[in-house]
Amino acid sequence: MTGLAHANVLQTRLFLARGLDNLWATPCRHDAACPHRAALRITIDMMRDCVLGPWNMELQKHAMETLNDPAVDTLQAVSDDSVYVSRLDAAIRGLGPAAAAGICVSDDARALLDVLLGAQRRALLAHERDIDHRGTHSLVAARALLTLKDDDAIFSHIDAYVDSSPLLDQTLRAFSVAAEEDEQRADTARRVWPHLVANVIDAHDAGHTPFTRFQGRDYTLAALLPTPAGEMTYLHSESTENPSSGGTRSPGRPQ
DSSP: OHHHHTOSSHHHHHHHHHHTHHHHTSOOOOSTTOHHHHHHHHHHHTTTTOEEEEEETTTTEEEEEOOOSOHHHHGGGSOGGGBOGGGGHHHHHHHHHHHHSOSTTHHHHHHHHHHHHHHHHHHHHHOSSOSOTTOHHHHHHHHHHHHHTOHHHHHHHHHTTTTOHHHHHHHHHHHHHHHHHOHHHHHHHHHHHHHHHHHHHHHHHTTOOTTOOBTTBOHHHHHTSOOOOOSSSOSSOOOOSOGGGTOSOOTTSOO
């Protein structure tokens, strides 16, 4: 699995992270050979090469640099515009269930997940143009946060984007989509959504700019009302329902 964690095709890393879900759900062995520890090392390996190095004139691209241990510290020292956000996705996907599982590595997984989510936010905000136009990164983050069931972490994630209407729009829609995939995440989203809406409106009243019009439309304001996922976004859906059944209901839809 170590080789898969370094796969050049990033979807392979993402599928590996999802494949670890059943492992996180198994009981701990309470010794150094516990498989959870090996799985955490593999998950960390998925994001080690997430740093853009100097520009290589011969190859006409950035060299990729690798984080040293402990990654939880070294990633925080990377500048915002040097974080290669796509290479955080698989680790974020894997760490959400690990942090929520109540196992031997859960505390370490949660600490690293917080750092990765912070790095993702820093990287997205560092770019003037939208580098998450398909919503892939936003969905990975929303899925992990709803899995944690941590209201403060969800609100902190939303608050980071209150002055970036396009990113806030993308994030709100991602939470709605992540809630469609799984009944537990839907329950969490239904519980926090009224408070989430209130927080965004309060931020607007306090002078932030969550509802700045872009492309001539009030996308972010509309995103406060959860809607089903569109067909042209979110390449890696994880719906646990048969598509013919209509899927899991989004947080704002009737029961």
